[in-house]
Amino acid sequence: MARVIVDVMLKPEILDPQGQAIARALPRLGFSGVSAVRQGKRFEVELEGPADEAALEEVRKMAETLLANTVIEDYSVRVEG
Amino acid sequence: MARVIVDVMLKPEILDPQGQAIARALPRLGFSGVSAVRQGKRFEVELEGPADEAALEEVRKMAETLLANTVIEDYSVRVEG
Incomplete structure (x- = not known):
């Protein structure tokens, strides 16, 4: 059994109101030094078999x-670890 | 400028209806070989300075x-790259 991570983020040119x-909110809450935040999704996919190329x-x-909605989002797939 | 990634996932003992x-849905859509999926959030935090320990x-x-809502979620923080 292997775990594969899929990260889905809005494309850089798409506005991210949540982020x-x-x-x-950060300066109001006492945090400084952050210039931008973007929020996306992370999926942990458990495979029944090994994480081979197929x-x-x-x-x-x-x-x-x-x-992912590939019109507005990019994704990346990687094996965990 | 550095980018720090914060991954936020539901704790393993918390049910994840989205995942x-x-x-x-996967078998219906023709995908096999997946035993479980968990969905979480990924934040990309851009720092104004370097990603030092502070x-x-x-x-x-x-x-x-x-x-993160630490009652039900775990988080991990890492420098990208």
């Missing part, structure tokens, strides 16, 4: 069609 | 008080 809200290709297809 | 819904400690405090 902006966090960045704006399995990773399946996870990439899954990210492309199900986990 | 379960994804895992259940800055990372600030980000940890930020995760603890603002980005």
Whole structure:
């Protein structure tokens, strides 16, 4: 059994109101030194078998069609560890 | 300028209905070989200065008080790269 991580983030050119809200709240809450925050999603996918190239290709297809909206989001797939 | 990543995931003992819904949808969509999916959040925090130990400690405090609900979520903080 292997764990594959899929990170899904808004494309850099897409405005991220959630991240902006966090960045704006930080100084009010006593945190300084942060210039920007972006919020995205992280998926932990547990595979039944090993994380070989075929399995990773399946996870990439899954990210492309199900986990990410590729019009506005980028994704990355990697084996954990 | 440095980028710090904060990953926030539900604690293992907390039920994750979003992840379960994804895992259940996969076979219907033609994907096999996945035993479980868990969904969490990923934050990209851009620092104004370097990601030294003091800055990372600030980000940890930020995760603890603002980005994660530590009753039900775990977080991890790491420098990107």
